[in-house]
Amino acid sequence: MTEQLDQRGRYGLIAELASRMEEHQFSFGKTALQKLVYLMQEVHGIDCGYEFTLYTYGPFSAQLLSDLDSTAAFEGVRVVYNDFIRGYQISPGPKNETVRAYAARFAAEHNDTIEEVVREFGGLSAKQLELRATIVYVTREAKEMGISVTTDDTAQMVYKLKPHFPIDDIKNAIQQLRSREYVDVH
Amino acid sequence: MHTRFEHTLGVVHTASRMFDEVVAREERSLSDLGYNPEGLNRDRIFLRLACLLHDLGHAPFSHASEELMQEGGKRVKHERYSGDLVRYFLAEVIDQHPANGNYGFRASEIADFIENRLDLGNLEEARRRRFWRLLLDGHVDADRSDYLLRDSHHIGVEYGHYDLDRLIISLRVATNDAGDPVLCVDKGGVHAAVGVVIARYMMFSQVYFHHVRRAYDYHFTEAMKEILSTAQAKDTTITNKTSWPPLGSKDQLQKYVDWTDWRVLGSLQNGEGGAHGEILRARNHYRRAFETIEVPDQPAEADFAAVKALLDRMVTLEDTAEKAWYDLAGEEILIREEDGKTLKPLSVHVPAIKGLLASKKKRLYVAARDKLKAKELVDEFRRKEGKR
Numbered sequence: 001m002t003e004q005l006d007q008r009g010r011y012g013l014i015a016e017l018a019s020r021m022e023e024h025q026f027s028f029g030k031t032a033l034q035k036l037v038y039l040m041q042e043v044h045g046i047d048c049g050y051e052f053t054l055y056t057y058g059p060f061s062a063q064l065l066s067d068l069d070s071t072a073a074f075e076g077v078r079v080v081y082n083d084f085i086r087g088y089q090i091s092p093g094p095k096n097e098t099v100r101a102y103a104a105r106f107a108a109e110h111n112d113t114i115e116e117v118v119r120e121f122g123g124l125s126a127k128q129l130e131l132r133a134t135i136v137y138v139t140r141e142a143k144e145m146g147i148s149v150t151t152d153d154t155a156q157m158v159y160k161l162k163p164h165f166p167i168d169d170i171k172n173a174i175q176q177l178r179s180r181e182y183v184d185v186h
Numbered sequence: 187m188h189t190r191f192e193h194t195l196g197v198v199h200t201a202s203r204m205f206d207e208v209v210a211r212e213e214r215s216l217s218d219l220g221y222n223p224e225g226l227n228r229d230r231i232f233l234r235l236a237c238l239l240h241d242l243g244h245a246p247f248s249h250a251s252e253e254l255m256q257e258g259g260k261r262v263k264h265e266r267y268s269g270d271l272v273r274y275f276l277a278e279v280i281d282q283h284p285a286n287g288n289y290g291f292r293a294s295e296i297a298d299f300i301e302n303r304l305d306l307g308n309l310e311e312a313r314r315r316r317f318w319r320l321l322l323d324g325h326v327d328a329d330r331s332d333y334l335l336r337d338s339h340h341i342g343v344e345y346g347h348y349d350l351d352r353l354i355i356s357l358r359v360a361t362n363d364a365g366d367p368v369l370c371v372d373k374g375g376v377h378a379a380v381g382v383v384i385a386r387y388m389m390f391s392q393v394y395f396h397h398v399r400r401a402y403d404y405h406f407t408e409a410m411k412e413i414l415s416t417a418q419a420k421d422t423t424i425t426n427k428t429s430w431p432p433l434g435s436k437d438q439l440q441k442y443v444d445w446t447d448w449r450v451l452g453s454l455q456n457g458e459g460g461a462h463g464e465i466l467r468a469r470n471h472y473r474r475a476f477e478t479i480e481v482p483d484q485p486a487e488a489d490f491a492a493v494k495a496l497l498d499r500m501v502t503l504e505d506t507a508e509k510a511w512y513d514l515a516g517e518e519i520l521i522r523e524e525d526g527k528t529l530k531p532l533s534v535h536v537p538a539i540k541g542l543l544a545s546k547k548k549r550l551y552v553a554a555r556d557k558l559k560a561k562e563l564v565d566e567f568r569r570k571e572g573k574r
Contacts, residue, residue: 164365
């Protein structure tokens with residue numbers, strides 16, 4: 001079992017994700033960072049050292065946001081507000097390679113998983129990511145409480161939390177996650 | 187000296203004021219989001235109850251001993267204890283209170299709200315209340331709004347002062363991209379919001395993470411471990427002897443509740459706190475020998491490692507004051523623009539705010555007797571490195 005990332009390792013992971021997102025030419029914002037790390041941790045069981053709670057935009061870790069600031073202070077990433085998209089954009093900073101080295105062993109060990117999460121989810125919009133992360137969160141909560149859920153149950157639960165998503169979109173997202181065995185629904 | 191009960195009443199009062207202002211100023215927006223007067227009245231009572239009970243789970247010496255709260259081998263926060271205390275000890279009082287016939291609240295709902303847990307059986311309520319939870323635990327919430335002012339008042343410092351009245355009348359509702367209601371600040375209240383951020387920064391850097399206070403937090407935690415391990419040595423129901431009694435049953439929670447401030451102070455006075463208890467009694471706390479800048483960069487980290495190696499066995503404590511004071515509860519404070527819809531982070535309006543990063547300051551402490559020796563070594567290191 002892998003050791004949990006230490007503080008500098010967490011900065012390294014953020015720098016690593018910024019680099020890979022740029023490689024794939026995906027837009028990388030604060031919401032995407034939250035959701036990608038959440039999915040890596042919860043779906044793939046990689047302990048990145050974060051604790052997530054359900055916040056306005058779905059699962060959220062204040063520690064992760066704080067680490068992003070520190071990674072920027074280390075110049076591992078650049079975080080710039082873009083008035084056009086009304087959000088922050090994260091890109092590799094001038095010392096990206098140096099900071100990535102802090103998580104070199106972790107990144108090497110989990111290379112395939114990190115790549116899979118980036119490829120699978122990195123290209124999705126913040127809204128689409130929020131929906132998927134919320135689905136994962138709800139199914140995890142249900143499992144923790146010993147409740148077995150179907151696709152319809154899950155869709156109804158997510159719809160109650162996020163009524164602005166059409167129910168069909170929710171179901172499609174559940175199917176997508178289910179086909180990859182990312183969620184445990186019947 | 188002030189008590190947590192006094193703070194709790196302050197949170198109830200401030201949350202009520204915030205709630206009332208938001209409702210009065212955002213009647214139409216809230217109506218569009220499905221909130222009607224009857225529902226809002228229920229939400230207000232529910233929020234007040236949650237505020238009243240949110241800190242119930244604090245142990246003696248509050249945050250200093252929070253480190254000793256565990257569940258299933260993982261550290262938990264005091265809200266988890268608050269939640270279980272509400273579930274196990276207040277269910278009857280709340281569920282069967284005559285006045286509750288008007289509302290039908292269940293203690294478990296309040297516990298879930300405090301702990302930010304999803305009530306899967308009642309998700310519609312959970313969703314509408316999720317918005318009001320921001321008044322208890324958000325970027326401009328009643329909890330922090332109260333403790334900054336109250337702690338400043340009682341400690342006798344000015345750092346935590348800001349314009350609460352202006353902040354409250356500036357609170358607004360907007361919807362985010364996903365259509366969820368978010369709490370924000372009207373553009374006219376930008377500088378009231380800046381005031382809160384700076385007050386939080388100042389209180390964290392000058393009070394909550396003061397180097398002496400951090401040393402005492404450590405001594406208290408270690409002394410408490412000693413007291414608990416002795417007191418719980420023969421208790422076969424408690425596995426982790428140096429932690430507070432575990433969650434999960436009324437019996438264990440009763441044991442937790444029995445650890446009152448008086449009992450802990452008595453144990454310390456009786457010399458049951460071990461070496462760290464003695465340090466507390468003699469006020470002979472560890473001394474700061476070296477610290478980094480607030481957000482250490484690579485050279486600062488390298489210096490820290492070098493000094494740590496230099497002081498070697500003299501180091502008694504390595505402390506990281508890792509706490510965000512700005513993005514504390516999530517996203518930045520959002521400012522609603524004049525069009526009444528567009529939301530922008532506060533730091534876009536006032537870029538200086540960006541400089542107030544979460545503190546990652548690291549400190550090295552030595553025993554009081556080694557203070558001068560450590561200072562000489564650190565001074566010598568600075569001279570050699572050409573650093574002041």
